[in-house]
Amino acid sequence: MNQSISSLIKLKFLQSHSNDKNGNKKGGSNVSTGIDKLRESESYRSPFLQLAEIQEHTNNDDDKLDVKECEPTKKHSKLSRIRRKMGRLDLNFRSANEKGSEDDEILVAQHLRNGQDPEEMPFKSENNIDSIEKVPKPDGERVTLTSSGSDNVKRNSKHAPFIPVKPALEKFPSSNRLSRDYRKSQEPTLFNGDRLVPTLPTVSRISTSSSVGSSTAASRYFNPSKRAVVASSSSSSSSIKFNSLHAIPLDATPQIELAKQQDEISKRRFGRRRSRTVDVFDYINKNNTAKNKPPLSPSSFIRTIDEKNTNSLMQDPMGSRGPLLPDDANIISNDTDGAEASHPDHQVLSRSRSQSTSFVQGKGGKRKSIEDEGYHNKLGLPHGSGPTSVYNNKSNANSTITGMSRRSSSIVNALSSFVNLRSSSLSSSRQQHLQQQQQLQQKLDVSLEDLPPVPAPEFSDSCKDFLIKLAPYGKFIGIILTEKDDEFKKNCLNYLLTNCFEFKNDPLDIALRKLLMFLELPKETQQIDRLIMAFSFAYYKAQKSYSKKKGIECPWSNADQVYFIAFSLLMLHTDYFNPNNKSKMTKHDFVDLVHNDKYSGGNEIPMAVLTYFYENVTAKESPKFNYFLMSPMALDDSILDKDAFDTNFAITLSSNSMYSPIDMIKRGSIIPKEASLSPIFYPLTNSISASGIAPSTAASCPPSTSGTINGANLGTANSNSNRPASNSISSYFSYNPSSSSSGNATLVQDDINVYSHIINDTLNEVNLFPEVSKYWNKNALKANLLRNEEHKYEKYYSIMNDTKGGYLRFHKSQLNKLNLPNFEILNDNSRSGCKNSDYKYCKILQMGAIMNLGMPSRKFSIVNSAKIHWKKEFAILTSLGLLICDKMDWINPQMMKDPKSGTTNYIIDFKSGFSFVPGSTIDVYNGLFADRERDSLGKSHFASLVLAYTEHHSTGSHTSNTTAASSSAKHNEGVFEPSSDEEDSITNSTDGTSSVSNGESDNDSVSSSDNQLSSNDSNEDYHSIKDEYPIFEDENADCLLYLHTCHRNFIWKCANKYERDNWIDSINLFSAYDGCYVEIGSIANTICNKRKLTILQRMERLRSIKSAKWEKLKKFESTLMLMGKCVPISTKTKTDMINRIRQLAVRMDWLIYEIKRSELFVSIIKEVTRKQAEKNILEHGKGEEEGQGNNDDSDGIDDIEESFLFNENSLQVCVSDSSYDEYSNE
């Protein structure tokens, strides 16, 4: 690999060298499409000197590179531009002329290798490049680089490379050999820096061995223009061919190569460079010979290059332009048609190939430096630096090769910019190429400096006016508007972000990506700051109005908070992706940092969302997007290597409008490079010229095409004609396993391609709102728990009040068996020494048989019947809570007259007739709440219960599964315990016995941890729930009762609707008064739940619960919306987020449950109180006539009769069990 890379670098040198040559030729026929580049380079003069100069300077360990400009007039603009680019290094170019005699030394002769040293022949020449590619045989094969140049070119060290070279190739088609002399004796001026050393050590040796100019066998030939090496091996005549190639994005690949070299260098710092003359070949030789490794096959070179190119094209989200790259660094390719013709055997890289992978650069166009991130990674190269290579060809066929600098990409690039050659004469046949190149240049990365000066806002300009003026500057508008702290520009920026971007549906991180996609981030921190500030303002505004529309609390409290988070995200992005930062923030760091920030409101952002932010930001580096111009001519060769351009796109812009991404997205005018098969033009230069601003880059806008290129004119047509294209963007962007883009390191297979969704405006297809609606019933709050018909609260209230009624009698010893909450004893006469104290009573409010939805058990699952198993059970609602027993034969009511109150009561002896497991306690259920509908209070409450059943039926005979499901369902029932204040109140009032499980613990922690637990084992289950499992709704929907208790939830089927409503009312009434000082009529030794609150306190409490929960719910709701907006990039993030959404939904369900319950209880108490009051008034009136007591008694008795569901007559029935037959027959 090293070998190939190093030799590749050599090639690059040669290439650029050839560029020089071409420039000297002044448009000779050999000059191919690279001509325009040549034109660009104002002077190719003595690039080597300059290079040397720079090198020397660097050698001094003085980082200030002082290179003075030698040709100020010509180069001025270029240099200044370069300087800007290279601002970091601040290279000053010194005139090469100043160098004096040393200049010569700089020149390194390109040597022609003789066959004498076969071992040193690294390249095998192949006739066909393709074949070379296919046949990478490095071993022992000789590689001949053929040049069409003059035969036996002798190297003349004294020949400066800068001397114009005649189109030797054409003139001497037959002479194939280029011999190049080494200048051993000369001191190397080029590579002085230690860092540059690596190539040097071999120089002396090589020069001795191979310097001889006689070229007999094979001469190496480097194809200058192409990354390809064409070698002619077979024939005795070695020819050098220059392929007609477009400019090659040298900066990228060479950088990588150089980086590789640097790597090498650092590994082995020879430091033993004696000769300062460097030949490219030397390096190759060194690699090949010094290491005794087999010569490198050109095919491997080619492949490397190809790979590199394609890779770099495909990838490179960010590094489309190195910061240090000079704008105009061009490498020019030469077309040696003559050579081709004269050496038909030796095939040259096909033009189309070269075109497809090469970029053309030109004036006004930016060099597009492509860095292959993936490749980088692959190579483990920390940094790339670009090589500069100069290929010089003299008319007398003397060619000199200058070495290269590997010092830094910036230097290299700077140098490469010098290499640009100008070709003054263009043949007409070249004209097209030229234009093509010029157009191609358009697509290269453009920097603000290339654009015409930004117009200053007129005094009369409104924000919009100014923005329209700025529209041609596209993504640079952000930079323009943040350049100075200017109020008007700030307003403009706000205007732009508010009106031309749509953020309302985007999560913050995606919105930020969107922003950075369409606006380039300024460099200076304060400017970044301004942009983010305006962005945050716009984002907050959008979110707020969105939330308002949806009737949801805005998740963001103010723009400052957004700003804080946005800034943090950008910081995180820098931290995570900037290779210069070695110590990365962990997820924990980030979440902590933001979450602990009370100052800026970071603590208000839910952890789940922060985690999502972290994962999403780090999932994919925010690439730098480039605009490009594509011309029809450029397209004929599919310049674009499909997958290369996923960060590039073309935009059509209608005239007289602002630069409006929202508009572009809506119109679908963003066209990915690859998809655009019709001319699409980046409006930049065109609309600028159209708008009357003289483009400084006029050359880049050739007249022949400018008319058609006019983006304004084509705007509509393009947007129409390209509609399909823009639709195909998704296929383009989206992951396609078969495409070569699969190699894109930054895109994992199942990751979402955010940018394609942004462009296609399909973010809403990948956000989490579907998940939210799956788990969260947003109508739950509107649920009406009250029935239309009259409730019977009052009836049950009077039952509760009356002494007369039914009682369950326990023996003292039996109380232990009951899992009782804290209770108190009413009318306790044990203290007064009454003998009856062995028995305790508890008041019965309602009792009866119900059908309980049985938990599927193994026994039933074997049957695998779709029939629902309703289990006959007997429920007794008492002053202690709800007792559920599965047998009722022990129930044998007796009429007993209470001596004290004088009432006759039904007494049921509590017998241990329950078929409970011996030793276990009998649950007395508390915290009751009955409802008619399953999910009116949220989807989660009965989900697991239903699920267990559903599972049971779907899994059929898989008993183990079923049991597991049912057990997990049970578990979940416990887990989804309401951990409410309401429960707290019960707990407190009952002093926290075991029956109230988690009442006292902290709400949030409990439920979150519980939910965490449950999320693990029931996540999948949730997905399989059929939301409306018909079993429970179809039949007898009117008879179904959904009962919440502290422990678990039940689904009951009552005999009929009337009974069901009785149960609901009795249960809810009991619960409403639970724990309050309500008058409970009782005989002696009656136990009931401990009472702690007055009714007023109770009401107050319920109300405060309601409002507190309401507030919390609102907050959760906005959080849920926040999460629903999220567009998780990676699948894992998505899964996590779904889990969190589900957990949140469950918590919200409980909030709703509490709210609704409080609401209902309050209304019950109110109603009862009101009716009592009415009744009292009535009774007072009555009482005057008839006396109060009788009425009460009779009423009470009636009620009791009813509530018991059996009077003396029915009692018999019950005991005889016949009633159950009825049920079962059903």
Next chain:
Amino acid sequence: GNIFSSMFDKLWGSNKELRILILGLDGAGKTTILYRLQIGEVVTTKPTIGFNVETLSYKNLKLNVWDLGGQTSIRPYWRCYYADTAAVIFVVDSTDKDRMSTASKELHLMLQEEELQDAALLVFANKQDQPGALSASEVSKELNLVELKDRSWSIVASSAIKGEGITEGLDWLIDVIKEEQL
């Protein structure tokens, strides 16, 4: 564990990177200086969208330099970055007399941050190449640097464009850091 390892690092001088913040008002030349600082091995990377961060090694020390501007509003975010900061480089536009007081205020506010108590301060009185630039001592006076207690600080006249003064400043900084670290 952390405490020990960090002590260890300090005692034995590990390879740990030292974090340096470049602060200053906008237009002071922070970015230019940041890249000027790249003495020694130049490490070029593709630009990451976001802030300017550079790594450079100088005199056997690895420096991780963050260009964080100095906007008051974003200060809270940096807290985590303050923590490990060995030094602050504050860049002042010596020609910008109008905003000198603002710069001074910013600087002193910044230095009040708890996490920056131990950080050395290097002030570059930048843009010396331009006419009308205040001298280093004048800038020092404007910035009230003398008021700084318990802090190693230094002010160096510099011209980032010309590259003057940068090395001197950095040399000083490195010396101080080394002293404090060892």
